[in-house]
Amino acid sequence: MSNRVRFAPSPTGHVHIGNIRVAIFNWLFARHEGGKFLLRIEDTDRERHTKEAVDALFDVMNWLGLDYDEEPVFQSARRDAHLAAADRLLTEGKAYKEDKGNTGKGECIIFRMPNEDVVFNDEIKGELAKKAKDLQDFVIVRSDGAPVFHLANIVDDIDMKITHVIRGDDHVENTFRHVLIYKALGIKPPKYAHLPMIINQQGKPYSKRDGDCFVGEFRAKGFLADALFNYLAFLGWSPGGDREKLSRQELMELFSLDRVKSSPAQMDLKKLTHLNGQYVAELPANDFIAAAGRVVENYEWATGVDKDYFAKVCRLMQTRTHVYSFVKDWKYFFSDDIEYEEKPVRKMLKKPGMKTTLAVLRGKLDNIGFSEESIEETIRAVEKESNISEGKLNQPVRIAVTGMSTGAGLYETMALIGKARCLVRLGYAIDHLCEED
RNA sequence: GCGCCCAUCGUCUAUCGGACAGGACACCAGGUUUUCAUCCUGGUAAGCGGGGUUCGACUCCCCGUGGGCGCGCCA
Structure with a gap:
C-alpha cells in the first residue's frame, strides 16, 4: 500500500510559519514517495473554528502550492x-x-x-x-x-x-x-x-509576539511562494550538497526523512530575503511588473501612473528588488515630493563648494538633450571644471535627484525621471539642502 | 520537581572514527561598474565543559552545563 500522510492543523485564522513547514515536509514526503498527502481540519475547538479561519488555511496552502489528494476531512x-x-x-x-x-x-x-x-x-x-x-x-x-x-x-x-x-x-x-x-x-x-522546531532570534520558540510568524505576513511583505517554500524546506533538512536554491521538483526528488535534523533551527530573515531576491531576479519581466504594480497600488504617489513608464521603472529595478516591499522606495520615480536620507545628504551635499557645483551642473543640464550619454558627459565636464575627481559627483547628484544613496544606474535613472523633474530637484537641493558657500 | 529530547562559524548547514572541519546568509577587504545595485576574488569566524572507549574522535559511551518539550476535561 502506498504511503499516506496528513497535515492536520487547527485553523485559527492565521497560519503559523512552523505549521506550514510541517505541511511542506508532509507534502514533500508524499510527493517523493508517490504517496498521498491528505488534509484534516481539526476544528473541534469550537470557539476558534470559523469559516474565515478555514478559508485562510486553504488560501495559504493554495498560495504555496500544497495540493492535497482527497477531500479534506473535518x-x-x-x-x-x-x-x-x-x-x-x-x-x-x-x-x-x-x-x-x-x-x-x-x-x-x-x-x-x-x-x-x-x-x-x-x-x-x-x-x-x-x-x-x-x-x-x-x-x-x-x-x-x-x-x-x-x-x-x-x-x-x-x-x-x-x-x-x-x-x-x-x-x-x-x-x-x-x-x-x-x-x-x-x-x-x-x-x-x-x-525539530523553528525558533526565533532569541533562540526561543516562535510566538505570535515575534512578528513575521504568519505565512500571510510574508506574503503581504512580498515574498514569493516558491522562495518561502524553498527556504522553509531547508530549515531542519538539507539534501547534503552545496546547492541551496532548489526548485520544487528538485526538492521533491531529493527529500527524505532520514536527512531531517533533530535540533531546532532558527529562522534567518536576511537569508530568506537573499533567496527571495534570486527568485525575483529570474521572474519574467511581465510577472514582475504585474506584481510590483499590485504593491504600488498601496501608495498614493503612484496613482494614475503611466503603464509604459512604470514598466521602465520595473526594468531598472527588478534585479535590486529582493522583496516586493522594497517598492516602497520607488517614490522618487513618480513624485517630486521626495524623502531624503539624512546621512547621505549631510555627507554628500553639505560640503563646501557643492552648492556652486550643482548650480553649474544644473545650468548645463538645462541645455542638453538629456540622454544617458549626454547626462554622463555633462557630469564629467563639470567635475573637470570644478576640480572634482572623476565619478565623485555622481553620489551628490544621486542624492539630490532621488533622495537616496542607492538605486539603479544614475544616468539611466535620471534619463527616465526626465529633464524637468531632475532640474526641479537639483534646484531644491541647491536652495535647501546644500551648505552656503 | 519528574520525564523525554537537543548541542559544528553570529545564523542555516556538510561531515556518517582518519580531510587545512566544507558550503550558504551576514560581515570585512579588494576588483569590476568613472556612480549605485549586481557580479567576481579573498578574508574573519565553529565542534559547550569534563571524563572515558580507540592507534586515532566533531563523530561512540558516561557525567555535567545550557536550551527545548511534556507532565490540561487545549490542540
Missing part, C-alpha cells in the same frame, strides 16, 4: 466515530468513567494506562522510550461528551489509513500515549517522524 464531523471508539475502550475495560477531581461537571471518560513501558522508533530521532511509571491516565472524552484531541486524532488517522505521522517535535510526549491507544484499539501504529 474532524468536527467525525464525533460519532470518536465516541464509538471510546465506548469500545470502555466496554473492554481499557477506559473508565469518573468525575476527575470531583469537579461536579459530571463524568468524563479516562483512558487507563496499561502498566507497561512504551517504545517506538521515530524516523528522525531514533528509538524513543518511556517508563510506565512516567505515564498517567488521561481524559479522552470530556464530561460534556466532546472527544479530546488524543482520541480524535488517532481515530481519524486510523480511518484515514495514515501510514506516517510527520509532525512537530512538541508532539513527542503525546506519542507514547498515542501508541498505547493504538494498542488498546488493536491497531498497528503508524510510523512517526518528529520535526
Whole structure:
C-alpha cells in the first residue's frame, strides 16, 4: 500500500510559519514517495473554528502550492466515530468513567494506562522510550461528551489509513500515549517522524509576539511562494550538497526523512530575503511588473501612473528588488515630493563648494538633450571644471535627484525621471539642502 | 520537581572514527561598474565543559552545563 500522510492543523485564522513547514515536509514526503498527502481540519475547538479561519488555511496552502489528494476531512464531523471508539475502550475495560477531581461537571471518560513501558522508533530521532511509571491516565472524552484531541486524532488517522505521522517535535510526549491507544484499539501504529522546531532570534520558540510568524505576513511583505517554500524546506533538512536554491521538483526528488535534523533551527530573515531576491531576479519581466504594480497600488504617489513608464521603472529595478516591499522606495520615480536620507545628504551635499557645483551642473543640464550619454558627459565636464575627481559627483547628484544613496544606474535613472523633474530637484537641493558657500 | 529530547562559524548547514572541519546568509577587504545595485576574488569566524572507549574522535559511551518539550476535561 502506498504511503499516506496528513497535515492536520487547527485553523485559527492565521497560519503559523512552523505549521506550514510541517505541511511542506508532509507534502514533500508524499510527493517523493508517490504517496498521498491528505488534509484534516481539526476544528473541534469550537470557539476558534470559523469559516474565515478555514478559508485562510486553504488560501495559504493554495498560495504555496500544497495540493492535497482527497477531500479534506473535518474532524468536527467525525464525533460519532470518536465516541464509538471510546465506548469500545470502555466496554473492554481499557477506559473508565469518573468525575476527575470531583469537579461536579459530571463524568468524563479516562483512558487507563496499561502498566507497561512504551517504545517506538521515530524516523528522525531514533528509538524513543518511556517508563510506565512516567505515564498517567488521561481524559479522552470530556464530561460534556466532546472527544479530546488524543482520541480524535488517532481515530481519524486510523480511518484515514495514515501510514506516517510527520509532525512537530512538541508532539513527542503525546506519542507514547498515542501508541498505547493504538494498542488498546488493536491497531498497528503508524510510523512517526518528529520535526525539530523553528525558533526565533532569541533562540526561543516562535510566538505570535515575534512578528513575521504568519505565512500571510510574508506574503503581504512580498515574498514569493516558491522562495518561502524553498527556504522553509531547508530549515531542519538539507539534501547534503552545496546547492541551496532548489526548485520544487528538485526538492521533491531529493527529500527524505532520514536527512531531517533533530535540533531546532532558527529562522534567518536576511537569508530568506537573499533567496527571495534570486527568485525575483529570474521572474519574467511581465510577472514582475504585474506584481510590483499590485504593491504600488498601496501608495498614493503612484496613482494614475503611466503603464509604459512604470514598466521602465520595473526594468531598472527588478534585479535590486529582493522583496516586493522594497517598492516602497520607488517614490522618487513618480513624485517630486521626495524623502531624503539624512546621512547621505549631510555627507554628500553639505560640503563646501557643492552648492556652486550643482548650480553649474544644473545650468548645463538645462541645455542638453538629456540622454544617458549626454547626462554622463555633462557630469564629467563639470567635475573637470570644478576640480572634482572623476565619478565623485555622481553620489551628490544621486542624492539630490532621488533622495537616496542607492538605486539603479544614475544616468539611466535620471534619463527616465526626465529633464524637468531632475532640474526641479537639483534646484531644491541647491536652495535647501546644500551648505552656503 | 519528574520525564523525554537537543548541542559544528553570529545564523542555516556538510561531515556518517582518519580531510587545512566544507558550503550558504551576514560581515570585512579588494576588483569590476568613472556612480549605485549586481557580479567576481579573498578574508574573519565553529565542534559547550569534563571524563572515558580507540592507534586515532566533531563523530561512540558516561557525567555535567545550557536550551527545548511534556507532565490540561487545549490542540
